[in-house]
Amino acid sequence: MKDPLLVVKGLTKSFGGVLAVSSVSLTVREGELVGIIGPNGSGKTTLVNLITGFVKPTSGKVYFRGTEITGLPPYKIVNLGISRTFQMVRPFYHLPAFKNLVVPLCSPRVREAAGGGYGDRDAVALDLLEEVGFERDSFVAYKVASSLPQGYLKRLELAKAMALRPDLFILDELFSGLSLAEVASVVPVIERLKDQGKTILMVEHRLKELFKIADRVIVLNFGEKIAEGPPGVVMENPNVKAAYLGGE
Amino acid sequence: MEAKKPQLRKERIDRGIKVRADDIFALNSWREVIYLVGPRAIPVVGLLVLGPFLSAYSREILISTASYALLAISWDYMMMAGLASLGQSLLFGIGAYFTGILNHYFHLPWFITIPIATLTGSAFVSLLLTPVLRLRGVYFSMITLVLPLMFMRLIEATRILGGTEGLTGLDSFPNEWVSYYLIMFALLLALFGFRRLGDSDYGLIIRAIKDDDRSVMNAGLNVYWYKAQALFLGGCVGCFVGAFSTHYDMFCGMPGFALDYSIMPIACTLLGGMGSFAGALIGAFILVPLAEVLRAFGALRIVFYGGFLAFSIVALPEGLFHYLSRKYHQIERWVEVR
Numbered sequence: 001m002k003d004p005l006l007v008v009k010g011l012t013k014s015f016g017g018v019l020a021v022s023s024v025s026l027t028v029r030e031g032e033l034v035g036i037i038g039p040n041g042s043g044k045t046t047l048v049n050l051i052t053g054f055v056k057p058t059s060g061k062v063y064f065r066g067t068e069i070t071g072l073p074p075y076k077i078v079n080l081g082i083s084r085t086f087q088m089v090r091p092f093y094h095l096p097a098f099k100n101l102v103v104p105l106c107s108p109r110v111r112e113a114a115g116g117g118y119g120d121r122d123a124v125a126l127d128l129l130e131e132v133g134f135e136r137d138s139f140v141a142y143k144v145a146s147s148l149p150q151g152y153l154k155r156l157e158l159a160k161a162m163a164l165r166p167d168l169f170i171l172d173e174l175f176s177g178l179s180l181a182e183v184a185s186v187v188p189v190i191e192r193l194k195d196q197g198k199t200i201l202m203v204e205h206r207l208k209e210l211f212k213i214a215d216r217v218i219v220l221n222f223g224e225k226i227a228e229g230p231p232g233v234v235m236e237n238p239n240v241k242a243a244y245l246g247g248e
Numbered sequence: 249m250e251a252k253k254p255q256l257r258k259e260r261i262d263r264g265i266k267v268r269a270d271d272i273f274a275l276n277s278w279r280e281v282i283y284l285v286g287p288r289a290i291p292v293v294g295l296l297v298l299g300p301f302l303s304a305y306s307r308e309i310l311i312s313t314a315s316y317a318l319l320a321i322s323w324d325y326m327m328m329a330g331l332a333s334l335g336q337s338l339l340f341g342i343g344a345y346f347t348g349i350l351n352h353y354f355h356l357p358w359f360i361t362i363p364i365a366t367l368t369g370s371a372f373v374s375l376l377l378t379p380v381l382r383l384r385g386v387y388f389s390m391i392t393l394v395l396p397l398m399f400m401r402l403i404e405a406t407r408i409l410g411g412t413e414g415l416t417g418l419d420s421f422p423n424e425w426v427s428y429y430l431i432m433f434a435l436l437l438a439l440f441g442f443r444r445l446g447d448s449d450y451g452l453i454i455r456a457i458k459d460d461d462r463s464v465m466n467a468g469l470n471v472y473w474y475k476a477q478a479l480f481l482g483g484c485v486g487c488f489v490g491a492f493s494t495h496y497d498m499f500c501g502m503p504g505f506a507l508d509y510s511i512m513p514i515a516c517t518l519l520g521g522m523g524s525f526a527g528a529l530i531g532a533f534i535l536v537p538l539a540e541v542l543r544a545f546g547a548l549r550i551v552f553y554g555g556f557l558a559f560s561i562v563a564l565p566e567g568l569f570h571y572l573s574r575k576y577h578q579i580e581r582w583v584e585v586r
Contacts, residue, residue, distance in 0.1 A: 054462070078468035086466070092459040095452065103456045106449055107468030121449060164468055 005030045005168055005199050006082075011050055011060035013043075020046040022223040023060070028168070033190075033200045035210045035231070038220035039243055044203045045087055047220070048172050052084045053077045064168070079109040083166035085157040087173040087203075093146040097134065097156055100145055101125035104163040113165055125163070132159045133185050151182045158189065168199045175206045183209050207235075219243070255585040260578045287576065291439065291529065295432045299425075307428060311496070313536040314431045315489050320513035320520075320528035321438045322485035328446065328523060329478035330458035332385055335392030337509035339483050341399060343369040343490025348415040348500035358419055358495045365491040370483030374476055381475045384461070396505040403502055414501020418494060427496050434492075435529070438485050442525045454478055455523075512536075519560055521567020530568050 006028040013021045021043040028034050036044050049055040051062055053074040062070045069077055092100050104110065105121040129141045132155040140152065148156070154177060161169055171190075175183050183206070191213060194200060204210040211217070211231035219227040219234060221243040227234050234240055263283075295314070299307060319336045326333050346365035350356045356364075380391045404412055421427040445451045453474055456464050461471045494500040512535065513528070520531030538556065542549040564571055 052466075073470075074462075074465045075468050075470050078466060083468075084466060086463070090460050090463040090466070092456045092463065094459050095456060099452055100456075102449055102452055103464060103469070104467035106453055109468050160463075160467065 003030055004028065005032075005065060006051070006201070007063040008051065009061045009063070011047070011062065012058045013046055013050055013055060014058050019223050021050060021057075024220070024223070024225050026218055026225065026228070028199060028201055030167075030199055031194070031197050033194055033202065033213055033215050035214040035217040036201065036203045036220060037205070037207060037210065037217060042220040042243075043223040044220055045172055046223075048084060048170050048203055052082060052170060075107075078164060078166075079107065081109070081167040082170065083161040083164040083168070084170040085161050085172055085174055087176065089150070089153040089157050091145040091148075091153055091156055091160075093144070095145060096142050097145055097148060097152070098122060098125040098129055098141045100156055101128055101159055101163045104160050107164060109164055128159045128163055129156075131162070132156075132189055134159075150177050151179065154178055154182075155186060158186065162193070166198070168201065169193065170201045170203075172203045173205055174202070175204060175209055187213060256582045257585050258580055259583045260580050263577050263579055287573075288440075291526075292436060295436060296429075299428050299432070304424075307424070309537055309540050311428060311431055313532055314435045315493060316512050316516060316536050317529045317532035318431075318435055318438055318485055318489045319509060320516040320532050321435075321442060321525050322482045322489075323513040324517045324522060324525055324528045325442055325485070326478060326482040327517070328451075328458060329454045329475055330384060330461065331475065331479060331482075332389045333392045333482075334389040334510055334514075335394075335396050336486055336513045337505050337507060338392060338396040338399070339370070339373060339486025340490040340493070340509040341396055341504035342373055343487030344494045344500040344504040345409060345415075345490075346372075346487070347491040347494040348418060349409065351418045351494070352415045358421060362488065362491045362495070365494075366484050366488040369487035369490070370480050373483045373487070374480045377479060378476060381472050381479070393510070396510070400502050400505040410501065412502060414499055414503075416499050416501075418498045418500065420498045421495055427492070431492055434488060439525055439529055446523075446525070515557055517567075519557065519568060521569035521571070524567075524569045524573075527567045527569030534568075 004027045006026075008024060008026045010023045010025055011021055012019070012023050024043075024047060026034075036047065038044050046055065050057045050060075053069070053072050053076070056071055060070070061068055064077075064080055064082060067080075069080065069082075072080075091097075092103065095103075099122075102121045102125050105124060126136070126141055130136050134141045134152065134155070140148070145153065145156065154174060158171070158174060161171070174186065178186065187209065190200065190202075194213075202210060202214065214231050216229065217227075217231050217234045218225060219237070219240050221239075226239045226243060227237045229237075299310070302310065319340065322339065323333060323336055343365050346369045347361045350361040350364060351358075376395070377391070380388060383391065403409055409415060421430070446455070453464065453469060456467075457471055457474060457478075461475075464474075465471050490500075490504060493504075513532075516531030516535050517528040518531070519535060520527030520529065535553075535557070539549070539553060542552050545552060560568075
């Protein structure tokens with residue numbers, strides 16, 4: 001068994017009287033691809049926000065590589081090696097697509113990895129965009145982000161996360177809003193990341209695509225973890241069936 | 249049957265020479281040199297050479313125009329980072345009072361008071377606004393609008409620093425040319441400096457903050473630190489204008505916090521075009537002299553002025569500079585739609 005990379009212990013968040021995430025514990029090991037699924041409003045995105053520091057937890061702890069990161073501001077967590085994408089894409093709409101990647105390439109983490117040198121960030125950005133499927137000859141990488149269709153914006157989000165060279169990717173519903181063909185083009189990118197030894201935590205609604213690549217799946221419902229295990233086994237769980245199809 | 253009118257559309261072709269060689273300018277001819285240098289030479293030559301040929305009165309207007317242009321550039325830079333300031337007068341007033349104090353109480357000469365007031369004044373304002381850097385848009389604007397008014401009333405009520413009279417009889421510049429060239433060099437430095445900065449990767453981060461600050465945070469960058477830097481840098485320019493005016497007018501007082509200094513720079517930048525700095529300069533060089541010319545109309549001045557401003561912003565929302573630079577860099581022609 002490999003070392004645990006991310007450990008979440010009893011994470012709870014309540015917004016007023018609403019318990020969005022209730023005492024969730026989970027462990028993600030190095031090199032794993034873990035999926036988080038659950039019906040709408042089950043607290044998946046809140047869980048991501050809690051881990052990445054965008055929302056402060058009411059109680060509970062988050063550990064990354066054995067050190068506690070609970071309550072740290074997002075930019076510090078990013079520089080430790082956790083990088084996320086947003087479900088609702090958040091590009092820099094006024095900048096050309098490849099310049100969107102230059103911003104993360106300016107981060108302290110990347111500067112350190114590059115040995116303090118600055119290098120040609122534009123060239124790195126263009127390479128990354130090609131990797132996620134921006135055709136190099138089509139000039140689409142030079143277009144202003146606001147003029148790009150949703151499919152490209154989603155892949156731009158992924159490229160922005162990749163630019164930070166994180167150890168742990170947290171992908172928040174990357175597949176939603178993508179066509180089948182687009183999903184088929186993104187899946188190899190994720191598989192390649194996994195082959196490089198990256199750890200990936202995927203929040204996903206499109207179960208069919210997720211189950212093909214996930215090692216393990218965690219199911220949330222009303223903020224609580226109701227099941228965990230390999231994809232095939234989890235869906236046979238009566239609690240999960242009830243959550244998705246409605247109980248008796 | 250009536251003959252169908254051919255449908256026309258406007259075709260725009262880049263004239264750019266930058267495209268050919270990416271970052272390296274490969275210039276083939278004098279024409280290209282002139283094409284490139286020409287627009288940049290206009291402000292340099294215009295501001296530095298024109299001075300001695302003008303009457304003393306016109307020179308005075310030119311200096312006041314340059315002051316507003318600097319305030320507008322400062323506003324434009326802060327706006328680039330998403331800091332919509334309604335308080336350029338805060339910068340002006342703080343710069344002015346810091347200079348006044350240094351000169352009146354410590355008898356320091358202008359070449360020491362101005363740099364000190366510029367840096368410490370801006371640092372003071374940045375510290376003052378640090379708690380509200382988290383605010384965005386209108387919320388930040390409201391705070392910056394209120395602060396100069398608070399300082400004004402504070403001075404009025406407590407009668408510190410000369411109270412309503414202000415500090416008078418301060419040192420002036422040794423001669424007219426020192427003041428003229430000081431502000432002109434500052435203006436050119438701010439114009440070309442900020443334009444260069446805006447094109448760099450650092451400027452990219454600043455512009456990205458305006459688009460989406462959470463996304464910048466998600467890129468591993470401390471947004472608040474960058475915002476504070478933008479505030480300080482823009483603040484330096486604003487405080488410099490206040491410091492300069494104090495020695496130029498040999499006076500600093502409550503009018504330094506007047507709303508004029510907040511509103512004029514915004515009007516100038518909107519007229520000229522945001523985010524280019526050159527637009528801020530062009531706007532100031534239209535609006536400030538215009539206000540001077542309209543003085544002849546007495547009370548109707550504001551009506552003409554407001555009308556002109558409203559018309560130009562509606563007719564050309566992108567701003568004068570963006571319009572002009574598009575016309576300069578692109579060849580436009582009508583072609584038939586097939």
